[in-house]
Amino acid sequence: DFTWDFGDGTVIATNDTNITHEYQYNGVYTVKLIAEDMVNNCGIDTLENPNLINCSGGPSLSIAEAFSNLVLYPNPARYMINISYGTEDNFNNHYVEIINSLGQQVFINIIDASNIQIPVSNFGSKGLYFINIRNDSNEIIVTKHLIIN
Secondary structure (H helix, E strand, O other), X not given: OEEEEOOOOOEEEEOOOOOOOXXXXXXXXXXXXXXXXXXXXXXXXXXXXXXXXXXXXXXXXXXXXXXXXXXXXXXXXXXXXXXXXXXXXXXXXXXXXXXXXXXXEEEEEEOOOOEEEEEOHHHOOOEEEEEEXXXXXXXXXXXXXXXXX
């Protein structure tokens, strides 16, 4: 029996000696193969090759780098805000969240386009707001400040 650990969270147990794996993201991965002889009880042997796979499919940006160019306008705003970040590639399951100065969430929406328009009339009052871009793990990637007049 063979157990393949591809270093990206994918582990496959198989008897097949010809196996393939496709990586979703660029990066450097350590591949580990564990061979176990269940028939003859010869034991377990592990082969680990650090940094064996180096995937680089071309120029790429981290999500944080891509969102660092986020543009928020007008700021200060009165009726509508525009959020633009140039591209929607690789932003699946990311969302924009707007928090007022009391820490209350006044808006949340999945990012589905590279330019978003949001009416500010429902935010409640004038003042300071925080625009957060969150990933699918609920981590804040970018925060911008917004003033509503």
